[in-house]
Amino acid sequence: MTTFADLGVPTPIADALTAEGKASPFPIQEKTLPDTLSGRDVLGRGKTGSGKTLAFSVPLVTRLAQACVRRKPGRPTALVLSPTRELATQIATAMEPLAAAVGLRVTTVFGGVKQTRQESALRAGADIVVACPGRLEDLMRQRIVSLDDVQITVLDEADHMADLGFLPVVTRILAATPAGGQRLLFSATLDNGVDKLVKRFLTKPVTHSLEDATSPVAQMTHHVFRVASTTEKTALVKELASGTGRRILFTRTKHQAKKLAKKLTAEGIPAVDLHGNLSQAQRDRNLASFAAPDGAKVLVATDVAARGVHVDGVELVVHVDPPAEHKAYLHRSGRTARAGSAGDVVTICLPEQWGDLRKLLQKAAIKVPGQQVTAQSDVVDELVGERAPYREAPVVAAPQQQAKKQGGQGRRRSSQGGARSSAGHSAGGRSGGRRGGSGSGRSGSGRGRSAAASGQSEQQTSRPAAKPVYSSSSAKADTGAAAPRRRRRASRPAGAPRG
Template structure:
């Protein structure tokens, strides 16, 4: 059976040309499955694993549906809701060329930055708004945006919205859009209240499921490395970070993510951190440094488990094993994206072995653990070529001071409706000195 082209699926010629200019010529399975119904105006419920191409699956019908319309100031016609600032930014980057090809204007709304530029864009007139729920509700409460003209609404990563506790706000936002509009909802699972959103807001939706959420991607190879103690773990992590390709190292705490990124950079492995204590400009600088290759290593907390979509990440390392299996799958999904292969390593101390075994069983991962150190043959084989050491840190690395303590991913405190800590300025905090907890988390 031949793979259909975007033209075969009904995608308009200007968008096909825009995709082709970016080297996108063949639709991914979730795009092939959902595009005909979405382009026909049906409500669509799409289920697919991370990295499956969901952003284009809703971007193409969204732009197509709005072509020829002209939105009034502060009254957009299209709305995309995303759980994190990073995901919202990346959705906008995917949407922008398609919108430009059809003469549509787009802006992004999230907390952690001043709202003045966002309000100015709305007043100048935009057709599509990509937004995080917290800041969008703030602007709605200030009467600075109206959703009464929205004809197409997209909810991306609805299950992650639920995990972050955003569903009450999402429900209020969807209720503010017209009943007759088209709704496209994409989610890996339908638990934690997502099913209630579907029942209330989607009209006779067509369900398309591509790869169950609990399945590990076929191109992903999992490894479990048992180490004897804290120093062995530290040496192993530094070795895993030393390869030439992009890799993401996941930590449990913001403090440890910042500490490890600095240690690696000081050792000649350019690294940046990503966590909730960074201001929005610092997050963007660090992600840009990682995407461009200026920094080869991203050390992150779970804020990046679902919010960062960077291709060609060849290795994910669970330096600290996550607390639950869904987090393991979402962290691991940062590699083996868009058809590329990838490896996932979980580093396990003796006291973590039983919990990690149960975690992997719940995640549906079967892998034989290996007892290793930094010089083991299987570690060398996994790391491959070691990159030359660079002892001059990228500018982005030098800018990663702990600028904020965010209340949540929205960048606004929902109880006050005001700006987040990141918008109010930094808070000084005395660093902890060499605690046992720091030693046990791979520092």
């Protein structure tokens, strides 16, 4: 059995890999390491889950350590470009133990968070920067980071950067790195302009292509479950989510991901969501829960998790909604059966989706018949296996109670001054009297309330003391804020010019 040390990896880094349970290289690592360690430009092609991250991380750290680089504020000596925040975080996590073994520092740069921490890390000195193109270019324009000292540049998932429209930014970033540096590009395909990057920025690259991106994964089993209605689909999704192992459920939209995660949790199946509407802190928290031994076993996600999310032990991927195109299907499916492990992929198909799904599977080179099933079918029962025990959903305080607890303020003055907020009225048990017609409102401080004003106050329960926003059709005349204007108009003599 070949080891990393056999391929020329220094002992400290090889030991760090062994400590992480990675004593022997995967095929793409074994084939590329002789060339990458020697300093040659390399073009690596392989499907998701093949081990590309270590294929460039090991030579990058090794060559920087051998070069005895001097750390400078804001001037990294190695750069890794990634299309997404999740993938950038995953790369940095995999690289940090190797870098620490030889005294190198790694930091990440991406959008969606304040740049203060990133700015501080760069000014303190970082040898390796793992970055998303947009935020990196922004920091370059602010002169917070310079790429003049970069000796090794890596493009990971270059085809996905092209899909996201990042190639113009990537081109500008690569042009800002020294021409003589080593460049490594890893991509599943060379379409959408990736080949132009290769021709312009890689010098006589050695190409290592293990297999086509659509070649089947031996350890991955595909299933297509056809259901007769949305009601049967809902029951099937719950059944597929109820196993003991980790599983990822993919939906088409952010709203569906959030709604489904909340619904499963309420039904005793703890689930977390991952989509573009979450802050980076929320994404990190949910991913940490999904990866934790005692955390949620179900992750409901949009295509934001189709690349760059690696969690050990994902045994099942469910396409709750079939993706729009075959590349998304392959990358979603690639969250399971990674690094030699086995896994299953299920696509749920409604009658009206069957025609499009057949075409998608044909493009993805997936040959699997559709099976008409229900949640009680034997094939479903066999696939799910042992069911996880029911777990109570966490108790969330009602909006009124949350409002009461914030600083002990049972009553608040509204922005008009003197009107009680809906949180205070709800606590006093009087809010129900204002849900009728306009004549049912009470006068609080000498000013009558219309039904519209009462409804607006009730909506402020979760956002106490917020200023009301009026559209052009709002009944301003019924509010206290408009009263002074009526008095000014009344005091102006008839026919007098406006102020």
